[in-house]
Amino acid sequence: MTSLTTFYLSGIIGKEVFGADGDAIGIIKDMLVNTVPSGLSDPNQQLITGVKIKIHKEARFYSFNSFRVVKAREKLSVTCASLVELSNFDVENGLLLVENILDKQIVDLNGRKVVRVNDVRLVTLPTGTFTVAVDIGIEGLLRRIGISIPIKRILYLFKVNIPAKFILWDDVQAIDHSNLNIRLSKSYAKLHTLHPSDLADILEDMGKKVSMSVFSSLDEEKAADVLEELETHAQIHIVENLPVNKAADVLEKMPADEVADILDELEDERAELLLKEMDTESSQEVRELLEYHDNSVGSLMTTDILSFNPEITVEEVIEQLRIKKPESAELYNLFVTESNDELIGTFNLRDLIVSQPKTMVSQIMKSEPVFLYDNQKVEDIAELISKYNLLAVPVLDKFNQLQGMVVVDDVVEDLIHKRRTKKR
Numbered sequence: 063m064t065s066l067t068t069f070y071l072s073g074i075i076g077k078e079v080f081g082a083d084g085d086a087i088g089i090i091k092d093m094l095v096n097t098v099p100s101g102l103s104d105p106n107q108q109l110i111t112g113v114k115i116k117i118h119k120e121a122r123f124y125s126f127n128s129f130r131v132v133k134a135r136e137k138l139s140v141t142c143a144s145l146v147e148l149s150n151f152d153v154e155n156g157l158l159l160v161e162n163i164l165d166k167q168i169v170d171l172n173g174r175k176v177v178r179v180n181d182v183r184l185v186t187l188p189t190g191t192f193t194v195a196v197d198i199g200i201e202g203l204l205r206r207i208g209i210s211i212p213i214k215r216i217l218y219l220f221k222v223n224i225p226a227k228f229i230l231w232d233d234v235q236a237i238d239h240s241n242l243n244i245r246l247s248k249s250y251a252k253l254h255t256l257h258p259s260d261l262a263d264i265l266e267d268m269g270k271k272v273s274m275s276v277f278s279s280l281d282e283e284k285a286a287d288v289l290e291e292l293e294t295h296a297q298i299h300i301v302e303n304l305p306v307n308k309a310a311d312v313l314e315k316m317p318a319d320e321v322a323d324i325l326d327e328l329e330d331e332r333a334e335l336l337l338k339e340m341d342t343e344s345s346q347e348v349r350e351l352l353e354y355h356d357n358s359v360g361s362l363m364t365t366d367i368l369s370f371n372p373e374i375t376v377e378e379v380i381e382q383l384r385i386k387k388p389e390s391a392e393l394y395n396l397f398v399t400e401s402n403d404e405l406i407g408t409f410n411l412r413d414l415i416v417s418q419p420k421t422m423v424s425q426i427m428k429s430e431p432v433f434l435y436d437n438q439k440v441e442d443i444a445e446l447i448s449k450y451n452l453l454a455v456p457v458l459d460k461f462n463q464l465q466g467m468v469v470v471d472d473v474v475e476d477l478i479h480k481r482r483t484k485k486r
Contacts, residue, residue, distance in 0.1 A: 067133045070197070071159055071182035072206045074131065079115060079140045087142055088117035093126070093184075094148075094156035095193055108192040108231050110184065111156055112148045123148040131186050163196065163234075169264050170198065170229060176267035181205055183228065196234060199227030254284060262291035274303055286315035289324075297324050302332065310339035317389075318344065319364045319472070322351035359443060360436035363457040363466035369397040370423055372406065377419035391469050394454035398427045403463040405456055407431060433458050436465050443468050 071093065079087045094112030112123045125146040132139050157163070159182050170177045180202030183194045197205075201224045204213055213224070256264070265273040265288065277285060277300055289297055289312060301309050301324060313321045313336060325333040325348065337345045347365050354360035368388060370379055379396075396414070398407035407427030417426050433456045434442060446455055447470055454467045 067131055067186040068194070069131060069133055069138055069184055069186075070202075070205060071164060071184065072202075073138050074140065074184075075160060077138060077140050079129070079142050082141070082143055087145070088115040090114070090140065091116050091121055092158045092160040094123065094153065094158055096156060108194075110191040110193065112152060114158070115145075123153050126191060129191075131191065159193070167268070168196070168198070168229065168234065169268075176264055193231045195228040195230050197226075197228055200224055201226060254280060258284070258287035259291045261288050262296075266293060266296050270299060270303075274300065278304070278308070282311050282315050285312045290316055290320050294324075294327060298327050301328065301336070306335050306339050310336050313348075314340050314344045317364050317366050318347040318351055319362065319466075321348045322361075326352060326356075354436065357440050358436065359434045359438045359440060359457055359468060360465070362440060362443065362472050363436065363468045364391070364472070365466040366392050367395075367397060367456075367464070367467050368392055369399045369403075369464060372398050372400075372422070372424035372427065374423055375419065376414055376417045376421045376423070376426065379414060379423060380419075391454075391471065394469060395452075395456065395467060397456055397464055397467075398423055399464050405431065405433065405458060405462065405464045408456065431456060434468065435460065 074090055075092070077090050079090060081087050090113060092114035093110050094114070096109040096111045110126050113126050113129060114121055114123050124142075125148055128143040128146060130141050130143075132141070163179050163182060166179050167176050168179060169175070177198040179196045179198060180200075181197035183197060185192055185194050204224070254261075265276060268276065273296070277288065280288060289300060292300065301313075304312070313324070321344075325336065328336075337348060340348070351360065351363075351365070366389065368383070368386070370382070383393075393411055396409050396411075397405060398409065399405055407424075407429050408431040409423065409427045413426045432446060432450050432452065434446065436457050436459055443455065446452070452470070454469045456464055457466045457468055459465050
């Protein structure tokens with residue numbers, strides 16, 4: 063039968079250490095784990111190698127090999143056979159649990175949120191003492207202030223349990239290795255697999271320095287999706303602090319209307335630097351959108367649209383869509399234009415799918431489509447979308463040439479933003 067003793071960091075910090083002769087040696091101030099966790103199941107990366115002991119007025123690091131932790135009736139006692147001081151190398155390559163983990167925030171990938179480490183669970187085996195998990199639950203907090211047991215006894219009378227909430231040590235990963243700030247659960251790479259909206263929420267809960275570190279590690283496509291989901295203040299912080307070339311590369315992957323909204327909030331000098339760094343086509347689209355008045359339809363429209371010649375077939379349209387791989391919002395409405403970009407009709411995916419492959423676009427399009435002019439007021443959009451039950455509305459200029467479309471998602475987002483602004 064394997065002999066083991068489980069205990070918590072909160073229960074051992076502040077404990078007196080006694081020597082073989084029974085005399086007090088000093089007070090435990092911190093514990094040192096072998097190395098920064100890598101997300102891999104390696105027992106050596108969970109091993110407690112050192113302990114910080116305060117003897118009189120001086121604190122030093124000693125090897126934990128000669129220490130023994132015993133638990134009897136929920137009380138811990140710590141003894142030490144001999145003090146062996148650790149080298150600076152061992153200390154620098156370890157991870158202090160109190161200093162770098164306790165009370166720090168980590169990202170719980172399962173819960174998709176930032177949580178606080180309230181305690182650390184450890185286990186002593188014949189082969190050594192190891193970290194097992196971090197406690198992110200209420201019980202860990204109650205344990206820290208010394209009222210966990212009486213609270214549990216009271217709740218037991220009412221048949222209520224405090225749910226345990228742990229993240230295994232194997233799933234804890236450091237973001238900033240230079241500062242040893244623990245911020246992520248699971249492997250760092252797995253954070254990137256979250257939905258952009260979830261990742262945006264997490265970044266907003268992180269400190270500015272750490273959020274920049276995580277954002278900078280994303281590839282351009284993922285970074286663009288996440289930046290689009292962030293609140294305005296967070297977008298501005300990211301774009302202002304990224305190197306100009308990196309920021310421009312990310313902005314190029316975003317819809318032009320979203321980029322225009324961000325640049326509109328920046329200082330003119332910074333915005334101009336970014337526009338010059340972006341490729342010519344993307345930059346020109348954004349510049350044109352920035353010229354629109356804030357309360358005009360043009361300021362809300364997206365220029366990412368799909369338009370087709372009336373004389374091509376349904377089969378050809380589908381093949382073009384396969385090649386372009388458009389975003390879902392671009393498929394809300396498909397447009398038919400003449401060679402001079404004049405809008406003559408619209409059709410949707412249903413029209414496309416139910417038609418025979420050789421059918422001409424001119425045969426399935428709806429002539430005389432509902433539209434808005436780019437200089438109309440934003441208030442006109444909601445009325446039109448509501449009246450005709452539309453997901454997207456084409457936007458024309460004064461020459462009836464197609465400029466873009468307004469998507470219902472952007473209208474709702476704009477209304478929510480205005481309400482928030484009024485409340486403030």
